[in-house]
Amino acid sequence: MSRKYHHGDLRRALVAAGLEILREEGLAALSLRACAARAGVSHAAPRNHFDGVSGLISALRAEGFRRHTAAMRAGMASEPHDRRHIGALRGYVGFAMEQPDLYRLMFAHPMPGVSDDELEIAAGGSFEVLMDISEGLDWPKSGDVPCNVNTWMMLWSFAHGIADLTIGGQFGKCEAALGYMPDLEQVFPGFGYAGPR
Amino acid sequence: MSRKYHHGDLRRALVAAGLEILREEGLAALSLRACAARAGVSHAAPRNHFDGVSGLISALRAEGFRRHTAAMRAGMASEPHDRRHIGALRGYVGFAMEQPDLYRLMFAHPMPGVSDDELEIAAGGSFEVLMDISEGLDWPKSGDVPCNVNTWMMLWSFAHGIADLTIGGQFGKCEAALGYMPDLEQVFPGFGYAGPR
DNA sequence: AGCAAAAAGTTGACGGTGACAACTTTACTC
DNA sequence: GAGTAAAGTTGTCACCGTCAACTTTTTGCT
Secondary structure, three states: OOOOOOOHHHHHHHHHHHHHHOOOHHHHHHHHEEEEEEOOOOOOOOOOOOOOOHHHHHHHHHHHHHHHHHHHHHHHHHHHHHHHHHHHHHHHHHHHHHHHHOOOOOOHOOOOOOOOOOHHHHHHHHHHHHHHHHOOEEEOOOOOOOHHHHHHHHHHHHHHHHHHHHHHOOOOOHHHHOOOOOOOHHHOOOOOEEEOO | OOOOOOOOOOHHHHHHHHHHHHHOOHHHOHHHHHHHHHHHOOOHHHHHHHOOHHHHHHHHHHHHHHHHHHHHHHHHHHOOOOHHHHHHHHHHHHHHHHHHHHHHOOOOOOOOOOHHHHHHHHHHHHHHHHHHHHHHHOOOOOOOOOHHHHHHHHHHHHHHHHHHHOOOOOHOOOOHHHHOOHHHHHHHOEEOOOOOO
């Protein structure tokens, strides 16, 4: 028999199926049963690998954050050092626009009481990139706020705002009125590179 | 009979029930049948007033935008004129933190092909406030970008980013590390009032 | 006033979904 | 090789959105 009773790597297959569904059919079509069907497995099989649908979603979010981190790192590498934050932001927004449903899922409400080490670590990767590019940026610090909290909160809020509003189609009326979409650097020329500390 | 066969204002009652559910039980608990039950009506009654669940959601989003607009206008009124943008931003973020599930719903993906005049008008109200407070703000304009597109895109992205990341608990690690949450003005001191044009 | 039609609400059914229980098949270990 | 744990299957239940068929009330027309 070519078809084994045991799948061999069903967990990975289910995550891959989930990513496909998010890409091709959107968040509304994501379900445990649909993933199971894509993996060629019965509807209850996923329960051996995930703690219900929230477990599957945690795994998808973790994979999303890993790819998100990679997209930002790639963007950083594509720019000279004093413009690496621009590259990272482009990577950030580009990822969100390419995989809007996955991005939305990543930043959805955390279910109360649900904690997942894999997810924590993966999300920490994206967090770290934002910390990295905050270093050396010239953004006003006020008062006694330690480190560069202001800078990365600003960066992150800006990046997430642009990404999420774009995904949600909220800039549509702007684009319709202007005939084009302002570039990221046009909208936000406020960051300047101040050199390494 | 004290109980009329016809409800009288079922549409309004269903929207109110939906808002209650979003507040008390969260987005996951929102359903047509749950709203119908809260309104004391059979499970199929809502179909006479909404085009399925997407119609109910459109109505909830519209009501959300109206309240969102009101929150920003109230914030504006609570500050002197040269700080009205700060007040509006506080109103923006405050609304999102008070009604996180409603805010998320408002800015969720628009279903393709779904258009709703009531929703468009309501969302336009929030849009207009952001346009208003952009006027007179001193934010660098670059190149030939007309009006103050840069300023309001920046403002909106910032406000949405702060609000949505806060709702999503993403600043939790920051708050845990610092022991407190940086204030909106600390994070974003970049806007200055430049007086009326 | 009376009647027809439209509006509003009810009941019942269907398929899809998450969750769970009971069972079967495979793999691992001693 | 036997026993056990892991992995997958089938069946069931409750909940959901949607639709169809039906009932009750309101409205509007002559």
